[in-house]
Amino acid sequence: MALRDRLRRLLQRPGTVDLRPFQAVVAEAAAREPDVRGLTDEALTAAARALDPGDDASLCALGREAARRTLGERPYDVQLLGTLGLLSGHVVEMATGEGKTLAGALAAAGHALRGHRVHVMSVNDYLARRDAEWMGPLYAMLGVSVGWVGQSSTPDERRRAYAADVTYAPVSEIGFDLLRDRLATDPADLLLPAPGVALIDEADSVLVDEARVPLVLAGATDAAEADRTFAELARRLRPGLHYAADDEGRNVQLTPAGARAVEEALGGIDLYAPENLDTLTAVNVALHAEVLLQRDVDYIVRDGAVKLINASRGRVALLQRWPDGLQAAVEAKEAVAASPSGEILDSITVQELVGRYPVRCGMTGTALAVAEQLREFYDLEIAVIPPNRPCVRADEPDRLYATAADKEVAIVDEIAAAHAAGRPVLVGTLDVAESERLARCLERSGLPCVVLNAKNDAEEAAIIARAGAYGAITVSTQMAGRGTDIRLGGGAPPGADPSASPPPVSEEERERVAALGGLLVIGTGRHSSSRLDDQLRGRAGRQGDPGGSVFFASLEDDLVTRYAPDESHGGPVAPDGRVDDKNARWIVAHAQRVAEGVDLEIHRNTWRYHHLISLQRREVLAERDEVLHGDRADRVLAELRPERHAELVAAVGPERVAAAARQIMLFHLDRCWAEHLAFLADLREGIHLRSLGRGLDPLVEFHREAVPAGKRLPERARERAAETFDALAVVDGEIDMPGAGLVRPSATWTYVVHDNPFGSLDERAFRGLVAMFRRRSR
CATH class of the missing domain: 3.90.1440.10 (SecA, preprotein cross-linking domain)
Known part of the structure; x- marks a missing residue:
């Protein structure tokens, strides 16, 4: 091992994975490559299907050759390192343009060939479909079936997709399908198979940023509009x-x-x-x-x-x-x-959803910054994969200004200077309003630009494809900061829809832009998370391309005023408003650290509340599964109401009584759970009023009331079921189930509860009081 690599390994954060065992496997795979090249397509498929589960070197060699034949891409050694990291159950950190999609597909195929069903969790429908179709030929040659699920997929389409060895789907859709399964009244209606392997794209975003977000299944009620x-x-x-x-x-x-x-x-x-x-x-x-x-x-x-x-x-x-x-x-x-508003029938957080899978792994460009959270909440370690070519991007120190107005003038000047030379510029803004305001400033300065934000996301592919072109100015929100592949000279990235993007440009055009320094990334302010800054920087300098980045910040930025309001700077300020002072820079860095700490505490606090709910739901689901798949309901009601049970069996037969008992018990279990969720929501809202008034810990007080309520739930459901069973009527030799009053919601829908940005409603009312x-x- 080279001294440089040893030092890098020594200086890596604790918990990162030693890559040396993976490198030995990659070297062995390279030695087997000539033999694999000689296989016919059919022989290669047969060899993949016959793989020994522990033979990672053969898997890498076969996967590399299959990718070369089907996709025209021979995976780099570093991509195989990423594949091995994923196969070992880690989160791999790979830089922009290093081929995470292909590394992930090879790992998914490897898990599938080991006999596991794999769910590749993406962040949206577009990526799920794109990657499943793009990697489809690779999977076919390796003898692995693949499917994908989107928001508009029908139940039959979902069932077929989940039956495949590898299924691509947005994490939210998998969660919603799980919630629907939890309310199924017939085993034939179930969609999801037993969880196997979760391979998560943009793992830090899904596992950290969205981990505390509840996915909700709601039922229709007579909801009135707000006054x-x-x-x-x-x-x-x-x-x-x-x-x-x-x-x-x-x-x-x-x-x-x-x-x-x-x-x-x-x-x-x-x-x-x-x-x-x-x-x-x-x-x-x-x-x-x-x-x-x-x-x-x-x-x-x-x-x-x-x-x-x-x-x-x-x-x-x-x-x-x-x-x-x-x-x-x-x-x-x-x-x-x-x-629409309505009663919550069931919910699950993304963290709980991912936690169901026995094997979890993921890939992203920014994992080390959240290594502590990935270890704490998921027991995941980070494998930092080196780039195929060294990154030569020039990252300048931040330029700090006293006021937001001074900062904006400096940003426009920087863009104008780069544009005059023909260098493409990507400007990352913090929100939609800022992107549009800056675009107007550039227009007044005679600088033509294209804006990409949430209002015109349908044009994203075309805008990104032109962002690296000579003289291009692209102003974007964080949409361009994660998952986008900007090529020097312009052109569509691999896997893009050719009808939505221009074809790749000539090598001469790429060299022309590279000679100017490549893509210049300008950040108009520090984000609340350093990972978002790093994601934006990563749009430049892909695969060894030249590029540069610089962030502009001011002491009036929202990050500073919100998270470091008590810090002040009394140092010198240049005539153009620029501040070059260690204390002032410390204020900005401190504000970002505080923001990251707040997010971590919110994550921890949310998990403390939801963990109890998860445990209670697990107990209810265990009983529900016994009811759905067995005769537990029939046995329980026969024990609680033996005489009535005997009367009904004599009237309609044991099978019909068992079927009726199953529907009755399922209804009341679901009904009691929905009521319990409403009780817990009200309890959490109101617990702050009592706790703050008495100086008590809200979480302790929440548990004090929530635990006994959860223990009473199954018995309450059984009592209600027995009452309904007593009231059953027999009409024309059939049990009158419609007359039993088991009315489920006329419609259900799914949504994601966004974080309440201000905390508990009651807590805010209390503060106001x-x-x-x-x-x-x-």
Whole structure:
């Protein structure tokens, strides 16, 4: 091992995987390559199917040759290292352009050839279908079947896809199918097979950023739209006079004048009287929606609906919504139709979903930054794969400015200088509003640019394909910061839809751009996570290409004002507003570390609550599975109501009684679970009021009430089932099941509950109440 490699290994963060055993396997695979080259296609397929489960060298050799024949790509050694890392159950970190998709496909095939069913979890429908179809010929030559699932897939299409050896699907769709299975009343309706291997693309995003996001299955109820009176009232209130927001922009409170104005507008009520707590909460929620949630930052309005934006990807967060009260308040604010609301029938977090799989592995370009969380929550280690060619991207130090206005002027100047030379520029902004504001500034300066954000995501492929062209200026949100492959000179990346992207450009055009320094990436501010910064940087310098990156920041950026509001800088400021001071740079870095720490604590806290719910659901599901697949319901009801059971058996026969018992027990188990979820949601909302008032730990108090309630659930379901069983009627020799009152929701739908950005509703109402009393007592 070279001294440089030894030093790098020594300096790697604890927990990263030693690659030397994998490198030995890759070397052995290279030695077997000549023999594999001589195989016919049929012989290669047969050899793959006959592989010994522990023969990784042969798997790599066969996989490399299959990829060369079917895709025209011979995997690099580093791609095989990635494959071996995935086969060993690790998260592999591979830089942009290093071929994660192919490495993942070879690993998925390897797991399948070992006898495991594999789910490749992607972040959206497009990638699931693209990768399944792109890698399809490779899988076929290795004797492995492949399918894919998307949001529009029918139950039959899903069943066929899940029957394949390897299934590509968005993580949310797999979660939704699991929730539907948990409410199935007939084994023939089940979709998902037993979990085997989860191979997760963009693993840090899925396993960390979205781990705490609940996936929800809801049932139709008679839901009314939010009272738009509160939205109109909040719109009329004035900052400073009627309300004040905290320094971090996470809470807003009515002032005494504001409270009086609200009370007068609502007919002279006492807003803080106990009987008006619901009204106080509604006013606070409407005020939060009006003041703190910003259009084109936190959400956009498209097609007459409020669409949330995924902060870590810059894209529309498909199917996502805030909790019902906040969602309705924003919809009332924007005067759009209210989205469906209803009773939650079941839910599961992404972390719990992934945790079901006995084998978990993943790939991403930024894993080391969240190594602690991957180890803590998933027992996963990181395998850092070196690039095929050394990265020669020039990453400049941040340029820091005193004010946001000075920063914006400097950004425009930097873009103008690069554009004058013909160098392509990718500008990464923090939100939709900033991308559009910067585009207007560039237009006024005579700098033509293309904007990519959540509003025009349908044009993404074409915009990205041109982003590396001579003289191109692309202004984008984080959409271009993860998973995009920008080629120098322009051109579509492998696997792209040729109808949506231009064909690859000539080598001369690539060399022309490379001679100018390659793609220049400019960040308009530091993100709340260093991983997002690294993802944006990684758009330049792919596969040894030249490139550069530089981030601009200011002491007025939201990151600093929100997470380091008490830090100040009294050092020198240049005439152009630039600050070159260690203390000022420390403030920005400190703010980012605080933001990352907050996210980690939110993750931990959310998991503490959901872990108990997960354990309780596991117990209910164990009983439900016995009911669904066996005769447990019949035995339980025969024990609880022996005389009634005997009467029904005599009237209609044992099989029909058993079938009726099964449906009755399933209904009441599901009904009691939905009620239990509603109880837990209310408990978690209200626990802060009692806990903060008494100085108690909210989590302890939550467990104190949630645990006994969960233990009572199965018995309550059995008691209700027995009562329904007693009331069954026999009509014309048949059990009258329609008359039994087992009414399930007329419609169900799935969605993702976006994090409430302000914490518990009751906690915020409580803070507002306390603030009001403090002001009144002065």
